[in-house]
Amino acid sequence: MTTQTLPGKADSSSFYRWFGRKFLQYVLVLLIALTINFGLPRLAPGDPLIYFMGQEVNTLTPEQRLRMNRELGLDASVLEQYGNFMAGAVTMKLGSSTKFGKPVTTVLRERLPWTFLLVVPALILSPIIGIICGAYAAWNRGRRRDLLLLTSMLAVNAMPGFWIGMILIAIFAVNLGWLPSYGAVPLTSANDFHYMVEVIRRMILPVATITIASVGTNFLLTRSSMLETLGQDYILMAEAKGVSKRGVIYRHALRNALLPVYTHITMSLGILVSGAVVVETVFSYPGIGRLLYESVVARDFPMMQGVFLLITVGVIAANMLADLTYPLVDPRARTRKPMEGTA
Numbered sequence: 001m002t003t004q005t006l007p008g009k010a011d012s013s014s015f016y017r018w019f020g021r022k023f024l025q026y027v028l029v030l031l032i033a034l035t036i037n038f039g040l041p042r043l044a045p046g047d048p049l050i051y052f053m054g055q056e057v058n059t060l061t062p063e064q065r066l067r068m069n070r071e072l073g074l075d076a077s078v079l080e081q082y083g084n085f086m087a088g089a090v091t092m093k094l095g096s097s098t099k100f101g102k103p104v105t106t107v108l109r110e111r112l113p114w115t116f117l118l119v120v121p122a123l124i125l126s127p128i129i130g131i132i133c134g135a136y137a138a139w140n141r142g143r144r145r146d147l148l149l150l151t152s153m154l155a156v157n158a159m160p161g162f163w164i165g166m167i168l169i170a171i172f173a174v175n176l177g178w179l180p181s182y183g184a185v186p187l188t189s190a191n192d193f194h195y196m197v198e199v200i201r202r203m204i205l206p207v208a209t210i211t212i213a214s215v216g217t218n219f220l221l222t223r224s225s226m227l228e229t230l231g232q233d234y235i236l237m238a239e240a241k242g243v244s245k246r247g248v249i250y251r252h253a254l255r256n257a258l259l260p261v262y263t264h265i266t267m268s269l270g271i272l273v274s275g276a277v278v279v280e281t282v283f284s285y286p287g288i289g290r291l292l293y294e295s296v297v298a299r300d301f302p303m304m305q306g307v308f309l310l311i312t313v314g315v316i317a318a319n320m321l322a323d324l325t326y327p328l329v330d331p332r333a334r335t336r337k338p339m340e341g342t343a
Helices: 012-043 050-059 062-071 078-091 104-139 144-158 161-175 193-229 233-240 245-282 288-298 301-329
Strands: none
Touching: 012 078, 012 301, 104 144, 104 193, 104 245, 104 288, 104 301, 144 193, 161 193, 161 245, 193 245, 233 245, 245 288, 245 301, 288 301
């Protein structure tokens, strides 16, 4: 993959061309993802109503089957269905959920805040822990502290999220009884202190699970980038000038080593929403991940399409954010011209 940098401010026409190409690329990716989302269930063999009703479809009379197809929009041609689906994706009119009996967008609005309550703290804690530990390990490369951190992070990175969650439940919910193991309290606008405490208590284990499951990647990226940066001449010059150990690590080396870590963090904005499926299922947490699981089990086709659309848009938006903000983090990207022939 060829890296393309943002043109300088002086060349505004190059900037607009760069931005236009990027925007068209992401629009094309979104169209392809939506087409796959639309096509996969319809390419599957068998009666499409099976995905909505399961084996109960065999009890329908021909009149009931015809009415169900009409209500679900399956009586139209594939092209008409595709056009209706794309129009619904643009206008956010995604139909009604067969499981919840509500519009898909309504259910998504109800569940999305719960996922944000888990993902946002994890997105803050995981990079902070991973960056600090990665920088410290790189500075102490080859020593016992580095080997201990590296071994621990590799072990954590190899653990599946559901297993981490089950271990935390067994320790803190079952054995110690400190925290609840599942569920959440309804979100309200109340400022009651005890209510807020209960919300936080039920967030701790899921947030800890997502953080632990993702901190290893941030650690390894930071450590690898730091090892490369610490070998640069300007780091040796800073040490020769008598800059303190902390100053060399955090003021000189880490600022340049964070560039690939920053890209990973911005892209994780969309990935963690889909990655919360397992964690929310383990803790019975009413977020988007749990909603996707319930929709698959209930064969709620409109809801599945709505959740997949939300995840797809989230991932694409996160990638676009990384592309647009990377030149703000790395000043060198603002001064270099895009390479001829790059996409």
